[in-house]
Structure formats: C-alpha cells, structure tokens
Amino acid sequence: MIILVGSQKGGCGKSTIATNISAALAVKGEDVMLVDADKQASSSNWFLDRSENPSLPKVHSIQKYDDVRASVIDLNERYEYVVIDAAGRDSIELRTAMIVANAIVMPIRPSQFDLDTVPRMQEIYNDARILNSNLKFKAVITMGPTNPVIHESDEAKSFFENYPDILLLKTIIRERKVYRDAINGGGLGVVEMTNSKAKKEINDLLSEVL
Ligand SMILES: Nc1ncnc2c1ncn2[C@@H]1O[C@H](COP(=O)(O)OP(=O)(O)OP(=O)(O)O)[C@@H](O)[C@H]1O
C-alpha cells in the first residue's frame, strides 16, 4: 500500500505524520519503507537518527526526487507499506506520487492560511484522478489546539463539508510537545514514547488511513 503524505502547504506537519505513521507501522511488525521526496530531508534525518539505535523496530528509508513513479511502484512490490513524505509545494514529487499512491493524507492546520490551500489541492487531486481513479483523498487536522474553549477544529470541519471528495478524518492530531521531542529524541515515533494521548492519536490516525 502506498500512502502519500502531501500538501502544497509548508510546515503543516507532513514529515511529523510521515515519520510517526512509519514508526507506528514498524512497531506493529509491518514492513515499511519511508520515501523522502523532499530535498529538505527531514524524514531522512529522522531515519538517520533512528538508525543509530538498532533495538528500535526497523523502518527502511530512501530519498527519491523528481518523477518518483517507477521507484515507488518497485518499492511497493518489496515492502508492505510505502510512506512518502513529499515537498510542501506543487512539486513534481507531489504530482507523480499522487499518480501511483493508494491514498493521499493531507495534514492541515486549523487556520485560514492552510484552508486557503485546499481548492488548489483539490485541483491537483482532480488531475491525478485522471490517471489514478482509485486515489483516496484524506485530510487530517494537525496541531489542533488542546484548549477545549478554542473551536478552530470545528470550523475546519464545517469548511470540508464543501469538499465531498476529501474525507476529513475523525482523528485530530493536537499540538503537543511530544511530537517535537520524538523528532529531536533519536528518530522516535510518539508510539514509542510515554504520552498516551499522542500515542492514541497516531494509532487512531493509522487505523483511519489503512
Ligand atoms: N502535532 C504537533 N505538535 C507539536 N508540534 C508539531 C506537531 N506537528 C508538527 N510539529 C512541529 O511543527 C513544525 C513543522 O512540522 P513538520 O516539519 O512535520 O511539517 P512539514 O509539513 O513537513 O514542513 P515542511 O513543509 O517544511 O516539510 C516542526 O517543528 C514540527 O516539530
């Protein structure tokens, strides 16, 4: 299964989601290949840190740029799950990955600036669907406020009612320090740490994506 984590918005949490779902799959004993298709190399750096600790469940990783289709199709024959972290813009990596993926997961912060990018993502999705009619489009709210009096996540939910092709996942990934600690702390996933709320968020997200 090919899972693309993509958005044309920078900084919305793509690498955080891609690395965390990869780690969560590895913890479940699944064979996972994390493809870093962003020259910023955030996922590759996470993978290098993780590789220093051989006792962690194995995540494989590779960097692929430009037209990623052939490489991703080949990797999908060899690994049960291929997770792609694509650059945060309308890139050739994002577009070519969309042509071969089973699902695109678009992280979106509950802010107007992020929501403003959805119409363009819908257009890119429409283009990809011409060649990949089975492509599923899922959106996940990330960095949602943990303060219950802030209703930004609810506003984002009603926004998506205008986009019937996009399935807004029930899981909300909240703004939590543990997500930053997991990246800074040796290439971990939050499922390998002690914050049970974050752990549940990632496991719930994974069940909704698979
Ligand atoms: N749920 C979260 N809670 C707290 N911090 C988060 C969360 N998700 C992401 N971050 C932090 O926000 C920043 C951006 O996240 P990340 O690098 O995953 O986004 P990105 O979409 O991959 O960015 P880019 O477009 O630069 O590739 C990072 O510092 C990351 O640690």
Ligand SMILES: [Mg+2]
């Ligand atoms: Mg990134």
